[in-house]
Each structure stands twice: as C-alpha cells, then as structure tokens.
Amino acid sequence: MSDTFGTNYQVTVFGESHGTAIGCVIGGLPAGFRIDFNLVRRDLERRAPGRDDTSTSRRESDEFEVLSGIFNDLTTGAPLTAVCRNADTRSRDYTPELPRPGHADLAAAAKYGGFADYRGGGHFSGRLTAPIVFAGSIAKQILRARHGIGIAARIASIHGETDADAQRETILAAKARGDSVGGVIECAASDVPMGWGEPMFRPIETEIAAIMFAIPAVKGVEFGDGFAFTARYGSEVSDGYGLDANGNLVALANHNGGINGGIANGEPVVFRAAIKPTPTISASQKTVNLQMREAVTHSFTGRHDPCIVPRAVPVIECATAIALMQYYII
Amino acid sequence: MSDTFGTNYQVTVFGESHGTAIGCVIGGLPAGFRIDFNLVRRDLERRAPGRDDTSTSRRESDEFEVLSGIFNDLTTGAPLTAVCRNADTRSRDYTPELPRPGHADLAAAAKYGGFADYRGGGHFSGRLTAPIVFAGSIAKQILRARHGIGIAARIASIHGETDADAQRETILAAKARGDSVGGVIECAASDVPMGWGEPMFRPIETEIAAIMFAIPAVKGVEFGDGFAFTARYGSEVSDGYGLDANGNLVALANHNGGINGGIANGEPVVFRAAIKPTPTISASQKTVNLQMREAVTHSFTGRHDPCIVPRAVPVIECATAIALMQYYII
Amino acid sequence: MSDTFGTNYQVTVFGESHGTAIGCVIGGLPAGFRIDFNLVRRDLERRAPGRDDTSTSRRESDEFEVLSGIFNDLTTGAPLTAVCRNADTRSRDYTPELPRPGHADLAAAAKYGGFADYRGGGHFSGRLTAPIVFAGSIAKQILRARHGIGIAARIASIHGETDADAQRETILAAKARGDSVGGVIECAASDVPMGWGEPMFRPIETEIAAIMFAIPAVKGVEFGDGFAFTARYGSEVSDGYGLDANGNLVALANHNGGINGGIANGEPVVFRAAIKPTPTISASQKTVNLQMREAVTHSFTGRHDPCIVPRAVPVIECATAIALMQYYII
Amino acid sequence: MSDTFGTNYQVTVFGESHGTAIGCVIGGLPAGFRIDFNLVRRDLERRAPGRDDTSTSRRESDEFEVLSGIFNDLTTGAPLTAVCRNADTRSRDYTPELPRPGHADLAAAAKYGGFADYRGGGHFSGRLTAPIVFAGSIAKQILRARHGIGIAARIASIHGETDADAQRETILAAKARGDSVGGVIECAASDVPMGWGEPMFRPIETEIAAIMFAIPAVKGVEFGDGFAFTARYGSEVSDGYGLDANGNLVALANHNGGINGGIANGEPVVFRAAIKPTPTISASQKTVNLQMREAVTHSFTGRHDPCIVPRAVPVIECATAIALMQYYII
DSSP, X not given: OTTEEOSSSEEEEEEOTTSSEEXXXXXXXXXXXXXXXXXXXXXXXXXXXXXSTTSOSOOOOOOOEEEESEXXXXXXXXXXXXXXXXXXXXXXXXXXXXXXXXXXXXXXXXXXXXXXXXXXXXXXXXXXXXXXXHHHHHHHHHHHHHHXXXXXXXXXXXXXXXXXXXXXXXXXXXXXXXXXXXXXXXXEEEOOOTTOBOSTTOOHHHHHHHHHTTSTXXXXXXXXXXXXXXXXXXXXXXXXXXXXXXXXXXXXXXXXXXXXXXXXXXXXXXXXXEEOOOSOOSSOEEEEETTTTEEEEEOOXXXXXXXXXXXXXXXXXXHHXXXXXXXXXX | OTTEEOSSSEEEEEEOTTSSEEEEEEEOOOTTOOOOHHHHHHHHHHHOSOSXXXXXXXXXXXXXXXXXXXXXXXXXXXXXXXXXXXXXOOGGGOOTTSOOTTSSHHHHHHHTTTOSOOGGGGGGSGGGHHHHHHHHHHHXXXXXXXXXXXXXXXXXXXXXXXXXXXXXXXXXXXXXXXXXXXXXXXXXXXXXXXXXXXXXXXXXXXXXXHHHTTSTTEEEEEETTGGGGGGSXXXXXXXXXXXXXXXXXEESOOTTTTEETTEEOSSOEEEEEEEOOOSOOSSOEEEEETTTTEEEEEOOOXXXXXXOHHHHHHHHHHHHHHHHGGGOOO | OTTEEOSSSEEEEEEOTTSSEEEEEEEOOXXXXXXXXXXXXXXXXXXXXXXSTTXXXXXXXXXXXXXXXXXXXXXXXXXXXXXXXXXXXXXXXXXXTSOOXXXXXXXXXXXXXXXXXXXXXXXXXXXXXXXXXXXXXXXXXXXXXHHOOEEEEEEEEETTBOSHHHHHHHHHHHHHTTOOBOEEEXXXXXXXXXXXXXSTTOOHHHHHHHHHTTSTTEEEEEETTGGGGXXXXXXXXXXXXEEOTTSOEEESOOTTTXXXXXXXXXSOEEEEEEEOOOSOOSSOEEEEETTTTEEEEXXXXXXXXXXXXXXXXXXXXXXXXXXXXXXXOO | OTTEEOSSSEEEEEEXXXXXXXXXXXXXXXXXXXXXXXXXHHHHHHHOSOSSTTSOSOOOOOOOEEEESEETTEEOSSOEEEEEEXXXXXXXXXXXXXXXXXXXXXXXXXXXXXXXXXXXXXXXXXXXXXXXXXXXXXXXXXXXXXXXXXXEEEEEEETTBOSHHHHHHHHHHHHHTTOOBOEEEEEEEEOOOTTOBOSTTOOXXXXXXXXXXXXXXXXXXXXXXXXXXXXXXXXXXXXXEEEOTTSOEEXXXXXTTTEETTEEOSSOEEEEEEEOOOSOOSSOEEEEETTTTEEEEEOOOSOOOSOXXXXXXXXXXXHHHHHHGGGXXX
C-alpha cells in the first residue's frame, strides 16, 4: 500500500515527473462540504517552482482537473479524483546510465530491475508533492471548518540562518556557485482536540512523521523540544499544570509539542522537519557510468532548486493536515 | 489498528503496567525457524530495570511464556503469542486525581472518558516496550539468519555527554537531585538489501520512524546527517559513487543514512532517536488536583528511572528489526 | 494480516487445537463498557462440544482468562486479551503422513513446508472459533446496548431437513454409520442503523462474508433471497416503498436482506451460510501415505462431530457482530 | 478504505455514472511487464452494454487513457492510473425524490445526508465495474504469464435455464414485458499454486467473496459444492487422494472447489455467484415521493439491462484475478 496514505482520510497519489500526468484520489471526505478551490490553488502556487529567482526555472502548470466526487459544487462522500497533466518537461536532461548521487536513481533501478521511469526522478520526484498539497489543502479546510484547527508552517532556518534576508542571501550565494542548501521548517497545529491520537503504534507523532518522510528531502522530524530535550533536565522541561482565572486547567509549558503518550493534550502540536540540501547541483559530482563501468565526474545540468525549503513549507502544512485527518470522525 | 504494527511482520501488543499481564501476538513469521530464546532473554535483560544503580528499583520478571506458534521447537507459520505476567507492582503510588506532567494521564483521561487504567501509566507505560523487545529480538534473528543483516544501537550522548564515564556521572548526579536526563541513541543496520523500501508513503524512514515514536520518550528521529544536513552545502554531502578495486560500484559517502527515495541503497541504514528526560522526577512539579480543582505542587514518588536511555538501546534495536521485517518476503 | 479481522473492532486470533492455548486480542473496544461475562460464557457453552450425543466426545474447558483491557470491571479502551488453555487433547490420533481428505492438512503442509502443527488441524482447527465467539459475544453486547441491534441465528436445515426432530434424527443416523451431515444456518440482525455500510469494496455483504469464510466448513453465503433470486423476475422481488399509518416511509418487502448498494437500508440484515458435512468421518476414506508413497484407505478415528451445524450457530451470530462492529463509531 | 481493494495488488476505483470520469489506480504491479491492452479492451467490450438486443441501449465509450505507471511500453512498478471519460449520459432520467426500489438511492441518501450523486446511481452504479475489469484484465495477464493460471467464467443459468438458447429467450421475454431476470455465473481458476491462501481471516474464499460482493447485483457466493453440500453426506463429498501413473499424489474429487482451510490445494478453484434480477424495470413499482411525502407507483424509464448476467461474466473473471493477485509475490 505504498501509494496510499491513511485509513480514515485516504490519499492515493500517482504519476511521474515526466509522464502524462500526476494526481490523487481522496477517500474519506465528509459529504456536503464546499471546497474552496481558490484556497487549494493558492497552496499549489506556494509550492510551485519558478516564482522567483531562488527556485528552478521549470514552469509547471499545476492545474488540477477534478474527475469525481463533486456534485452541485459539494463533496458527495465518494472519492474525489484530481489530475494534473505534465508540461514543460525536458527529459533529455536525464540518462539512466549516470545515477545521480543523493537521488533514488540507483536504488530504484535495483528495486524495479531497471524498469523505473528515471526521467526527472519519475515517481520519486518532488513533483509528486503537488497532489499531496492538493489533498492536504482540502484537509486543512475541513479541519478548520469543523474543528477550528489552524495549521501553519514557517521556515525556521536555512543553512543555519534564521533571519529572512540572510536566508535569501545564502540561497542566492549557493545558487551562484551551482551549490545548494537545506533548512528547518517548523509547523504548528492549534486547537487539535484533546484526546485525538492513539496509544502504541498510532500516536500523533507517528502519523505526522510517517507522512513527513514521504516528502523527498525530509531527513529528520522532531516534536516539541525534540533533540534539544536531550541536553535538558527533566525538571527544566516539566509541562506542569495550573488553573487560569476561570478555574480551568491550563498547561504551564509545551515542551512536549502538544502530545503526551501519542495523544493530543490540548496544547498546539508543534514539530520541525529537517530538509537536506537539494542533491542535484551544477557543481561536479562523482558518479559511475553504468554502461561503460567507469568512474566519472559529472555536472548534472537539469533545472533544479538551489534550496527546496521555501517550496516545502506548504507541502509540510498540507501533509500535516492529511495526518491529522486520520483522527477526524465523519 | 493502534495496537498492531506492520502488514508483513505484524506485532500486536497488549497489556498494562499494573494489570494481569503484558504480551504480544506475532503474525507473519516464516515457518520452520528455530528461535534462540536465550538471545531473546538477553535482549529482555538489557531492557529490564534494576540492573544497576542508574535505573528504577522495580524488579520485573520479564519471563515470557509462549502460548502458540511453536511446534517441535520450530515456528509453524501460525501466530506466535507470548505472555508475561506482571509482578512487583505498587499501584498505591498512582492516583487519578493528580495528572503527572509530561505523561499521558490527562490526555488519556480525556480520550477514554476517565476509564483508562492509570496505574503506572497503564497501557501507555514503558513496560509495554518489553513485548516490542520480545517480537523484535526474534525479528533480529530472522534478518540475521536469512539476510545477514546486523542491527546495533548505542548511546550517542546522555545530556550532551558523549563519554561513557561522563554519561554515568551525569545520570547519578541527576538521580541524587531527584532529577532526570535524556539522550540520543544511534542505530545502524548493515547489509539491508539494496532495493528494500518503497516510494511515496512507505519509505524505510517512515517504517522506522513510525515504530520509533511508539516508544515512550522518543521525541525526534533523524536519518543520516539528519538535522545537521541543514547547515551543510549540497556539495559537502554528496554521496557520490566510485568503483572499488574489483570494478564494483561503491558509494563514497553515506550522508543519507543508507536510504535514497525511501529505498535502501546498500549502505548501512543509520538513524538517531532523541529520548527526552523521564518526566517522573522526585523534584516537585506543578499539577492540579482534579477532584479538589486546586493547583498543587507535588512530588511524584513512584519508582522511576533517572535516565531511560540505557534501557532504550535494546528497544530501539528490536523496534528497528520489526520495521525492516516489513520488507522481508517469506 | 491473516490473523486479524477488522479495522475498527479488531480481533486477532491465535492458537492451535493441541497447543498450549488459544485466545484473542480485541482492539477498538469503547471505554467504560461493562461486559457481562456470563453472557459470553453462555455463548461459549452453546459452541462447546460434548453437550449432547450429537457432538464430539472431546470436552473442552473454554474458560477464558482476561489478561488486559479491563479495570474496575469496565473496559479501558486498551486492547482486551483473553486466553483459554487447551486440555483433553489426544494428539496420538493425528499423523502427518496421512493427509485427511477435506482438511487443510495437505495444503498447509505445502504452504508451511511441513512445519505447520498438524495435531487436530492445528491453527486451522474449528477450535479457533472459540475466540471468535468470545470476541463476538462482547460485540453483540455493545451493539445491543449502544444501538439496540439484535442478532440471532438459527438452523434453517440439516441435510435438507427443516424440522428440528428430523434434523436430530438425521444427525444420529449419520453418526451411527460413522458418517456426517451439513446444513444451512440463517442469521438476522435487526435495527442495523440505516446508512451503515460502505460502497464499492466495503459493503456490509463483504464484511459479513469475509468473516463467515473464516469459519471452517462454511462454503457458501447468500444475502436476502440469495441464490433464489436467480429464478425470480425483477417484478417479483421489488423491495418497494410505502407509507405507514404515521406517514413514515416503510419498505414493503426485504428480498435484498436489508442491504442496498452495500449500505443498510433499515430492514433486518438477513443472510444464510452453507455448512459442509464434517470431513472427518469414521467411514474409510482414500488417502495417500506420504512417507510410503502409497495409496491407502484409512478410517480416521479422531473424535469429531457428525454434524457441526448446531455448534456453528453461536459462531455465526458472534462473527456477524464482529463484522457489524466495523461500522460502529466509538 | 472502502474504495481500495487489496493489500498486495491494490485497486482504487473512483467515479460516478454521470460524472466527469471513472477510473482506477493500480498499485503493486510487477515492474517490466508488457500489458497487452488489446486483451484489456476485449474484456471491456465483453462488459460493455449495447452489444446486442439483450442489453441496455446506453452506449459507453469505455476508452481508458493511461496516465501513469507505463514507460517504454512496460510497467514501471509505480501505480498505473487509467481514466475513462463518461459520455452518452442522460441524467434527466433520474430524480432524487423518487428512490428506486432495490437500488442504493435511499440508503445512500441516509448515509451521505442527501449529498450523494444520485444520477444513474452515481458511485454505486454498475458502470464502476468497468475499472474493475480494467484492473482485473491486467491481473489475469500477470497470473497467466507468471504462474500459468487460467481464469474463466461462464453463465451457469439464467432464470433457472441452463441452455444458452433458452437463456436468450427468457431474457427477451422479460425485456418484452419490461421485466428483468437474474442468474448464476460459475468461475474457475486453474493452476492456482498449491499453498496460496491464508488461514483464519484471509482464506481464498474471503478474498474472492469480498470482491464479488463489490459487484452490484451479486447476492450470493458459494465455493465447490457450496449450498449443495448441505444435502449430502460427508462420505459422498470426500475429496480423497490417490496416486497417478507417475506416482504423484492426485485428488480424486474437488467438492471443496480447490480450497481447504482457506489454502489452495492444487485443484481448480471453483465458485458460483448469484446475480439478482436488475431492480430497474419498466413495470410499475411502488415507491414514495420524498418531497410530497406520498406513496406512488412509478415506472422508472432509465435505460437498463433486462438481464445483467452476460455482462457480469467478464467482471467476475477479472475480479477473481484481482483477488488472486493478493497472494502473488512480486
């Protein structure tokens, strides 16, 4: 079931970077919901490349056509299918005999006996995050409308820089050298109902982490204080309880990122994802020509982002919404 | 399906810290495999408390009785069930009206309407990692015997200390003050067959992270360079390829922790997990008496570990084996 | 996932006929439910052998011990585990070299490379229906208490006889000859909420049929008019609608067995299951001695039922409850 | 997960009868397989309406466009998506205020709060069997090429008639009267590898029955002797074993339809499905005008088949292939 996420709000993703189309089928939608497709389009635009000089020059259409699941402008409860045809593909940039370092090329060739579509990374391409945004943007709307849940992600750092201007400069400098940089994205979900989540093998952390690692370039996920927990004392990170002016119980801190024992505790769910530097860089890299069986240094010239982090922000927001929808009861 | 992990090697875990028993049912075992129960016992002992003065004084039996799935000392292919009866429980330490900061108490009460077994954390207790070790220790043996896969975890740091003696000192110092510390565990799996893994929603990262966050106290997981990726240039972390003396393709680096596009690339799978400080500490913590509806400071006196990290090492090893077994074809 | 049924109310069944124990783990129980274990025991007794002279002489204990999931006599929301130790096993009746016609012996040996526990059918034994009854009897109570659903099964025919006295006679006559007979069981579930069910691949028919074929000896399942539909005209089996005295819409017939398009339509859900004659009979049967590689005729002397139908009635009732619990929202 | 079938060969089906399109996403395809799309088209044509005067006058295109999963004419291992745009829809035939007896209309309205697409049955339409045929026809090719499995279905009876000419006459006679008839389809799968299948909750019977009941109008499924078992003695239906001329073990009968204990025993897998008469008939039926709240008799004039059985034959064949692919290991 590698292409379907979720048991409750199920998102099946398909397509290849340079194939005919990409898209998704969404099961588990509540019936009678009016999707605001302008909001979906806005999230897709946030993810789209080519918005400014810090991203790839590939222009993607990202116009999704809805094939099923909507009637009289409302969801029907049946699966919603959306398809986006590929355009502006430049497949000549890709050759199967030169596996790109840091990409799935070599591992995929091993797994699929050389039959995988290697053009632009094929099914492994970051382009597949577009249907995740499509499905997740709808999920965000449902969570907002039905439970008042708000989800927002932001760049926490790029190549260690936390200041926005410095971030932009470090990207452009890397781009100028044909190099790339990564960064950290922080995401918070407010008003997740207390009690959402499951013990043992389905904690909220697992649902969120599971879909985060489906996003190419994500190599780490941490909740609340995360790795910083490991340098603190228990007494420093106690999320104690108190009473507010109205006598209601309140948490006095949120080191645990809104989750205890896998269950939402009423505080904002907070996590961070580590995004590695784009592996495709113009600078020469060492690889092997599989046909000639000889070591080469090669400069991969495909269009690529010097830093994928800005485009990953809406992806992480939308993926978080898909994860949380697993606890939503229609 | 919150208590079952996996679709291929399925581990269903049950029990409560102070209930009658804990245990697991393991489906998907290959038939005709001779399990070395001494190795299983050794892993359980590595996890068991009370081995030295750095852990809790609770003495757990951890003697599992096998109820099904073995015939003539070999696996049959039918599910293997193992049960471990609880002993040395001291339930008087636990009261439902005082939710413990950093624990599932409050969230679980919300989720289950106050009916959850709160004694010792009930189903949320770290004690439930014993059946994970049981099932994972068997998984380790199968992976080793059938594929030569070796899995080993180690303490990378405790409260920032990377030296073993310093680690021990920092634990004892925290213990003396009634405080607690966390740390980082690193785990590596060698010889994972190239091509294991899946694209999109079932990458190896997802399988491993999914089970890691099922381990209480794990709050972060990173693969390869993980969060450190975010401060490096793409050119610095290129896992290029070359040829060895025999003309075989070899990777020249392993920044990606043995995984590209979710698929094993032949290099060791490497990841780290962040373990938070034990939330139960003797030092006073702020909480609320739910019955009296008043804010109190309370010193929770239950037996607990000043640092759970050493006991978590075999848990992480065994959980990793369960995750990798999802790609094992009988 | 062959030993776990369900995604909502999950029943994992384990054990072998002549092994240490059989049992089940039940996930997805609502918290705070008081299970009446006397009712569970009564269903288990209805299934138990040796009640009268129409069944096997094996005496099974069927005393289940609950190991988890109950606290203060109420469900906790955590998985409930129940174990029943085997007794009165007589394994000398079984030899692996003589596969029994109509049993899983030969197919299981092929599947598991000869490592399956063959004693009494091992994991394939009808004894495994005891944990299904245990889990389903609880499901019946929940459905009754929370939704007023009533589930009742009855013998529709035995060897074609529909009269109870004739049924008993035909069983005893078959027994006297060392032969066996089968029959049809009809089951109805009243007050299944209109709208329960799913389209496409999860209609109510699929959930019920899926668990029915998990019961050894069930070889056919039909809903409403079932196979009799095929000899009738559409105009004869129209489940038209009308209005009752209060102006409420009512169905005028129930040929479809309470299900349209996979969804409960408010009428009783009605289906029938075909139970084949017990394959183990005292009369000689043709088989092959696998060791000697020679054809033989053999009279299998293990204790067995001349007719399993009466004991299957509570199994089918309880299995139906497990199927319907898949649509129950906690 | 109501719109996805399978864990190994996963078929996600979407669309509505009168919506933009129908289609499917197929996961779990082996890589490097050359699909013969002419064979797929042939199966789709066998299912298509309007081939002769025994079926509906609606002309469906049934031209599927493949959007993903194929590269250089071979499967890639990534999900294959196929879409078929709807044409020749005549939605004016359908009104939501008059629920059609025997259809999902009323139950679907209850389930989805009136938001379901009711035109032509919407997502519940028999039109959704086209993507099942598409995905199953590919499955048939894989099973044939890799395991030599042959799957063939045939009409066993229509309205009780077993002779082909009499069948045709009974259909035309029903059509002339504006009535409809059902029938029985028998399907056999040869050379299913001995050992395929699973015990307990995933027997072959369950996989096959589960997908059969996803086909609209199927109301009964029986394996081997099925319901006829219930009128026979155990001694009459013993599938004994013998040796053939080469000393190989052979089964002497196949009353169990090739399955014992849920596992394939090497004999042909044989089952029958009961197809009810099409519920939409020209003859007047009793229903209720939901808007007016009054009982009416109404003649539903939508184009429909007087007998769906002939068109269901390829659907059942293809659905069987999807079920068996669950045991296929890539």
